[in-house]
Amino acid sequence: KAGVTQTPRYLIKTRGQQVTLSCSPISGHRSVSWYQQTPGQGLQFLFEYFSETQRNKGNFPGRFSGRQFSNSRSEMNVSTLELGDSALYLCASSLGSSNAGELFFGEGSRLTVL
Amino acid sequence: AQSVTQLGSHVSVSEGALVLLRCNYSSSVPPYLFWYVQYPNQGLQLLLKYTSAATLVKGINGFEAEFKKSETSFHLTKPSAHMSDAAEYFCAVSDANFGNEKLTFGTGTRLTIIP
Numbered sequence: 001k002a003g004v005t006q007t008p009r010y011l012i013k014t015r016g017q018q019v020t021l022s023c024s025p026i027s028g029h030r031s032v033s034w035y036q037q038t039p040g041q042g043l044q045f046l047f048e049y050f051s052e053t054q055r056n057k058g059n060f061p062g063r064f065s066g067r068q069f070s071n072s073r074s075e076m077n078v079s080t081l082e083l084g085d086s087a088l089y090l091c092a093s094s095l096g097s098s099n100a101g102e103l104f105f106g107e108g109s110r111l112t113v114l
Numbered sequence: 115a116q117s118v119t120q121l122g123s124h125v126s127v128s129e130g131a132l133v134l135l136r137c138n139y140s141s142s143v144p145p146y147l148f149w150y151v152q153y154p155n156q157g158l159q160l161l162l163k164y165t166s167a168a169t170l171v172k173g174i175n176g177f178e179a180e181f182k183k184s185e186t187s188f189h190l191t192k193p194s195a196h197m198s199d200a201a202e203y204f205c206a207v208s209d210a211n212f213g214n215e216k217l218t219f220g221t222g223t224r225l226t227i228i229p
Contacts, residue, residue: 004157031215043158043204043219056216090157094215101146101208101217105157 002026004106006091012112018079021109023091025072031055031096032074033103034066037088046089049074050096078111086113116141118188118205120220128228133177133192135223137205140186147188148206148217149179158204164188175199200227 005024013019025032033056034046045058049068066076072093078085088110092103121136139145146165150158162173169181175198179190188205205220 033215033217035219042221045216045218048215050215058216092158092215096215101148101206101215102160102163103158103215103217105150105159107155107157 004091004093004104006089006106006109008109009107010110010112012114013081014114015081015083017081018077019081019111020075020077021089021091021111023074023076023093023106025074025091025093026104029093029095029104030072031094032068032072033092033094034074034076035090035092036060037090037108038086043090046076081113083113086111116143116145116207116218118147118207118218118220120203120205120223122223123221124224124226126226126228127195129197130194133190133195133199133225135190135203135205135225137179137188137190137220138186139188139205139207141207146208147179147181148208149173149177149188149190150204150206150219152202152204152222154201161190161203195225195227197227197229200225 007022031050033048048056052068063079068074088108090108092105117140119138148163149161152158162171164181172178202222202224206217
């Protein structure tokens with residue numbers, strides 16, 4: 001069974017640009033969550049999608065957005081990039097029902113903003 | 115709001131020694147508690163979870179954790195450390211509410227194994 005796949009794994013952007021990150025969940029998983037990991041702030045919840053609907057949202061500015069497609073694949077977008085957006089962005093999938101919190105993580109997309 | 119506090123950002127133990135990583139939680143509702151491990155340049159992997167079925171929870175790779183409500187703790191232990199246990203460990207909490215996948219993580223504890 002294939003795991004959670006995130007693309008791209010590494011990317012470099014400059015301030016003001018925008019970026020789109022992609023996540024393919026484990027087959028059969030309907031929930032996709034996104035987390036930002038930085039040395040200073042640790043792991044912070046961005047949002048969660050279940051069956052194409054945003055079910056939870058963290059405390060991030062509107063520049064951070066996401067969506068989920070009918071095949072459960074998800075994308076997140078960050079517009080008007082700032083230096084502080086440099087981070088490892090982790091996607092996690094789950095069944096989204098009776099196994100609350102049992103997440104399967106991808107290896108992450110490491111974003112560097114110059 | 116729920117939260118977890120991990121005591122000790124860095125822990126070093128000798129190979130073969132007991133591993134003890136501390137986690138205390140704060141929650142206004144019965145919590146679900148988790149330990150995740152992150153190896154270098156990888157995502158997080160679930161070690162074990164507590165969902166109120168049993169207070170002593172056994173996980174993968176010989177790890178276990180005990181839920182102590184009176185102490186609001188969920189410490190992670192392993193009787194004998196192995197070099198392959200070197201990684202960062204995260205305690206996490208979520209509402210005991212089906213359909214809520216939001217996890218609140220602690221700041222992590224980096225475990226170093228001394229040969």
